[in-house]
Amino acid sequence: MDQYERLLLAQRVHYLVDFLGTPVQPFIHPENIYILGEELLIAHRGFMQVIVPYSADEREFFKQYRALILAILHPKYEYEQLIQGNGTLKDTLSKQLQEAKTINEIEQIIGEQIIRQKAKREAETKLVSKKSYLTFKWASLVLLALTLLFATTTGIYVLKKLPAQERVSLAEAQYISNDYASVTKTLKEDTPEELPIGAKYVAAVSSVQLDNLSNEQKTAILNNLSQKSSENTLLYWIYIGKGDFKKSLDIAQNLGDNQYILHAYTKLYDATKANNKMNGEKKQELLTKYEEAIDKYMKILGGKTDDNENQ
Known part of the structure; x- marks a missing residue:
């Protein structure tokens, strides 16, 4: 199992958080975890004060997690040694994890590292060379004249899916x-809804970083943004970055998030x-409409100003 696969496995450990605050307390230990297909299973579990391990507080649970x-x-290190956090691990990723204060911080660090490792793998093991790609593309165009079925299957991959994958990798x-x-420029022509989840996250974070928000506002938003965020939340920021504010408004209204709507x-x-x-009369109508909506949602939010108005 390489580093990328271990990161994916580490990300799946998040399901243990569901036990926090419940009568059931899983025995958190590498030897108590089993992989069955795509599932991660816990063998022994405690129950309240009846079966050990007894319920752990959030601080102890976080240390074990x-x-x-x-x-x-790092499977060569003893789990018990890692619980103590004695600084045995010196690599950058381990230091970031050891300095994390919450489970959400750990999840964000793991998610970011997965994106980096994925890009590294694709750069190291290119499945299709540039020369092979061009040869395959022209061969497909020739076959297009011979068989409609083959062209439909292969042409879509070569002319649409493969370039889309390359744009995502870039x-x-x-x-x-x-x-x-x-x-944002690379993904400009891609339909946001059709992007894979990793690309949606990358595009959403980029839009937040480019928005005219304060550093504090960006930090607050990014702390609640991850690959596990709802698709509509990611799409909201992607469309903000694309300048399609009507679409962003529609998504915000669907989410029911007043701050996003504002x-x-x-x-x-x-x-x-x-x-x-724009036509002058139409422009004034829209400005009045938007201004009334802004006043409405500022009152709903208790007089808070919108992100842009804080600049």
Whole structure:
């Protein structure tokens, strides 16, 4: 099992959090975990004060959870040694995990590392060379004239899916380099709903980073954004980054998030105000409409100003 596979396994450990605060307490130890297909199973579990292990408090649970993650990533080390957090592990990832204060921080660190490892694997083991790709593409175009069925199956892959995969790989590499503007440019023509979850997350984070928010606001948003976030939450920020604020507003209303709705209306107001090609009467109607909506949601939120208005 390589590092990438271990990271994926570590990410699946998150299901143990569901036991926190319940009468059932799983015995958290590498030797008590079994993999069955795509499932991760716990063999022995405690129950209240009847069967050990007894219910653990959040602090003890967090220490065991973090040590289990580290044990999965570094199987040659003793689990008991990792619980103590004595600084045995010196690599950057382990230090980040050891410095994490919450389970959400650990999940975000693991998610980011999975994206990096995925991009690294794809760069090291290219399945299709540039020359092979071009040969295959032209061969498919020839076969297109011979058989409609083959062209339908192969042509879609060569002309659409493969370039889309390459754009996703490029965007992930740009994200790792913190080149957020290039990420949005690379994925500009892709339909957000059709992007894989990893690419949605990369695009959403890039949009937040490029938005005219304060550093504090960005940090607050990013702390609640992960690959496990709802698809609509990720799509909201992707469409904000694409400048499709009407679509973002529709998604925010579907989510029922008043802060997101307010932010979308503010974006619509600013975009309309800056549009010098719009019919004057229509422009004033829209500005009045958006301003009334902004006032409404500011009152709902208790007088909080929208992100843009804090700039």
